[in-house]
Amino acid sequence: MSETLSYFRQDRLPHIWCPGCGHGTITGALVRAINRLGLDKNKIMLVSGIGCSSRAVGYLDFDTLHTAHGRALAFATGLKVARPDLKVIVMTGDGDCTAIGGNHFIHAARRNIDITTIVMNNNIYGMTSGQYSPMTPKGMLATTAPYGNSERDFDLAELAKAAGATYVARGTSFHVPMLIDLIEQALQHKGFAVVEALSQCPTYMGRKNKIGSAVDMLEWIKGRTVNAKAAAALPPDKVQGKLLIGELHKSSQPEYCDEYFKATAKVRRAWKNIDGGLRGCEQNSD
Amino acid sequence: MPRTVKLMQGNEACTVGALAAGLEFYAGYPITPSTEIAELCAEELPKVGGSFIQMEDEIASAAAIIGASLTGKKSMTATSGPGFSLMQELLGYASLCEVPVVFVNVQRVGPSTGMPTSPAQGDVMQARWGTHGDHPVIVLSPGNVKECFELTVRAFNLSERYRVPAIVLMDEVIGHMREKVELPDASELVIESRPAPKSRVGYKPYAAETDGGVPLMAPFGEGYRWHVTGLFHDETGFPSNKPEVADRLMRRLAAKIDRNEPVIRDFVTESLDDCEVAVISFGSSAMSALSAVRKARAAGIKAGMLRLRTIWPFPDEAVRELSSRVKAIVVPEMNLGQVALEVERASRCNAKVARVSKVNGELFRPEEILAAIMEAAK
Numbered sequence: 001m002s003e004t005l006s007y008f009r010q011d012r013l014p015h016i017w018c019p020g021c022g023h024g025t026i027t028g029a030l031v032r033a034i035n036r037l038g039l040d041k042n043k044i045m046l047v048s049g050i051g052c053s054s055r056a057v058g059y060l061d062f063d064t065l066h067t068a069h070g071r072a073l074a075f076a077t078g079l080k081v082a083r084p085d086l087k088v089i090v091m092t093g094d095g096d097c098t099a100i101g102g103n104h105f106i107h108a109a110r111r112n113i114d115i116t117t118i119v120m121n122n123n124i125y126g127m128t129s130g131q132y133s134p135m136t137p138k139g140m141l142a143t144t145a146p147y148g149n150s151e152r153d154f155d156l157a158e159l160a161k162a163a164g165a166t167y168v169a170r171g172t173s174f175h176v177p178m179l180i181d182l183i184e185q186a187l188q189h190k191g192f193a194v195v196e197a198l199s200q201c202p203t204y205m206g207r208k209n210k211i212g213s214a215v216d217m218l219e220w221i222k223g224r225t226v227n228a229k230a231a232a233a234l235p236p237d238k239v240q241g242k243l244l245i246g247e248l249h250k251s252s253q254p255e256y257c258d259e260y261f262k263a264t265a266k267v268r269r270a271w272k273n274i275d276g277g278l279r280g281c282e283q284n285s286d
Numbered sequence: 287m288p289r290t291v292k293l294m295q296g297n298e299a300c301t302v303g304a305l306a307a308g309l310e311f312y313a314g315y316p317i318t319p320s321t322e323i324a325e326l327c328a329e330e331l332p333k334v335g336g337s338f339i340q341m342e343d344e345i346a347s348a349a350a351i352i353g354a355s356l357t358g359k360k361s362m363t364a365t366s367g368p369g370f371s372l373m374q375e376l377l378g379y380a381s382l383c384e385v386p387v388v389f390v391n392v393q394r395v396g397p398s399t400g401m402p403t404s405p406a407q408g409d410v411m412q413a414r415w416g417t418h419g420d421h422p423v424i425v426l427s428p429g430n431v432k433e434c435f436e437l438t439v440r441a442f443n444l445s446e447r448y449r450v451p452a453i454v455l456m457d458e459v460i461g462h463m464r465e466k467v468e469l470p471d472a473s474e475l476v477i478e479s480r481p482a483p484k485s486r487v488g489y490k491p492y493a494a495e496t497d498g499g500v501p502l503m504a505p506f507g508e509g510y511r512w513h514v515t516g517l518f519h520d521e522t523g524f525p526s527n528k529p530e531v532a533d534r535l536m537r538r539l540a541a542k543i544d545r546n547e548p549v550i551r552d553f554v555t556e557s558l559d560d561c562e563v564a565v566i567s568f569g570s571s572a573m574s575a576l577s578a579v580r581k582a583r584a585a586g587i588k589a590g591m592l593r594l595r596t597i598w599p600f601p602d603e604a605v606r607e608l609s610s611r612v613k614a615i616v617v618p619e620m621n622l623g624q625v626a627l628e629v630e631r632a633s634r635c636n637a638k639v640a641r642v643s644k645v646n647g648e649l650f651r652p653e654e655i656l657a658a659i660m661e662a663a664k
Binding site: 009012041042043045047057058061062063064065066067068071074075076077078079080081082083085086103104107260264267268 | 310311313332333335337339341342343345346347349350351352353354355356357359361375376379506507508509510511512513514515516517524525
């Protein structure tokens with residue numbers, strides 16, 4: 001316990017999340033995975049966007065960057081290219097990542113840049129009190145879908161895979177040991193790694209849809225999911241309409257920073273002054 | 287010391303200036319008429335150990351340079367009007383979080399897609415007020431190719447010194463025009479870097495004098511483990527909703543620039559001593575204006591010119607002083623009167639202010655400005 005706590009800025013606690021929220025469980029899973037791998041606190045840069053999920057970074061004892069709505073991956077890309085030797089982790093939510101940040105998400109995946117992205121998917125905009133997101137299931141209620149959501153939701157794992165992510169997994173705040181394992185795998189993966197973590201929002205998603213308490217919501221999440229390994233052996237009707245959880249995609253592809261530094265290696269050491277001999281002034285800072 | 291004489295374009299001079307100032311990271315998105323800056327950075331940055339990335343849009347470009355700057359690397363992007371509009375969101379982030387970054391905006395005619403290959407100066411107010419909320423920025427305006435080099439170096443220095451976004455506001459003509467430029471030797475350049483903490487112990491990332499102090503900035507990845515947020519924050523960097531914290535932060539940020547306006551202020555003058563009709567201009571408009579002023583002098587009119595190289599903070603005092611001793615001020619600009627508004631404000635009705643505006647994508651002809659000077663001299 002104390003080892004896990006050492007990754008927290010304990011003076012920043014308690015957190016702002018509502019009672020019963022799943023985001024603390026997911027944050028805990030990330031910290032446990034980091035702890036298991038024994039990663040150096042000083043070599044992790046943790047980035048988030050805006051929303052309930054993105055408040056997580058303020059409680060964790062790394063260099064932490066709470067950015068603007070949807071932009072976490074774009075900031076993280078700058079950090080990673082500037083310091084490819086450091087571990088970059090993004091904590092984001094379903095609205096942050098797939099609506100306003102959707103473009104940055106698919107391009108980070110396409111580049112296969114070495115960033116671990118944890119998407120806390122509670123199927124709702126929680127911070128603004130319950131509007132539907134691109135991951136609100138069709139037909140469910142939200143304050144901006146009072147007659148039921150007319151839009152289809154994303155399958156984030158399929159989206160990530162199609163866009164080029166080389167590690168894709170889905171876990172939940174119910175299946176915690178599995179979630180820790182998946183995040184651990186993602187952190188060890190070289191390339192763009194996505195872990196979608198289904199999370200419960202009893203306050204807005206649960207109440208609006210009369211799902212019940214936090215515990216009821218965890219049951220609801222459990223009921224929506226099937227283990228990807230077990231799914232192969234199950235009859236189709238048991239899998240139909242369910243979300244697969246576990247490791248869903250893994251491949252080994254060239255990583256963006258490696259490729260960029262490889263492509264530019266030839267000129268990197270043999271630079272000549274740019275038409276004027278201005279570079280190399282001693283005052284230059286690094 | 288050896289100097290280099292070269293025929294070069296404004297966009298090229300800007301890039302060479304950025305590299306001279308210590309640029310290590312560039313992120314951008316292609317847009318006319320700024321693209322040469324991205325192309326040159328892509329080619330040259332790896333040679334000096336830096337990195338270039340073409341992002342998916344201008345919002346991402348602004349985000350990436352802020353991220354890179356947080357690791358301690360001098361970072362820049364370049365764009366034009368439509369892209370600059372997209373960058374406003376994160377320009378405000380950099381301003382509030384005090385992350386030094388340089389934005390180059392090679393202006394073209396707008397609004398919207400406008401006329402992509404034609405010059406304009408319509409982003410003067412956007413550069414100052416484009417993002418939401420009161421916020422400090424510094425905006426520099428080069429008036430020739432050599433100044434693209436010099437003012438880009440200065441933009442980096444000011445951005446680092448005050449930890450603010452600095453904007454180099456060029457225009458299509460300045461960006462694409464080729465001139466003979468004599469570049470200084472590296473040893474003649476003064477290169478500044480952000481104030482850095484000496485120790486990790488007790489580091490408070492936003493601790494600074496209330497009245498315009500600049501906090502010490504630690505790079506990410508060096509064990510400081512600090513927090514950056516676009517929420518209002520106290521000196522620890524963590525969010526706060528306390529009215530007194532918000533007030534102190536906002537006033538300190540504004541004072542960083544306001545208090546230092548006399549140091550940041552930068553303009554050049556021509557024949558202002560006995561001047562009766564003054565021209566205030568900037569960028570490529572000022573090239574035509576200078577010709578007009580000299581023609582007016584030849585015709586016996588006591589004309590002179592104040593050319594702004596810093597637009598924001600606006601040199602209120604200099605304009606007020608000038609307005610107190612001239613009959614009229616003529617303000618030619620390739621917009622409908624954005625700097626003229628500031629001149630009117632700063633001159634406090636001391637002198638008549640004549641707007642000369644052009645928004646058709648063409649440069650001023652000196653005769654157009656000369657005619658306005660003649661009219662004002664009556």
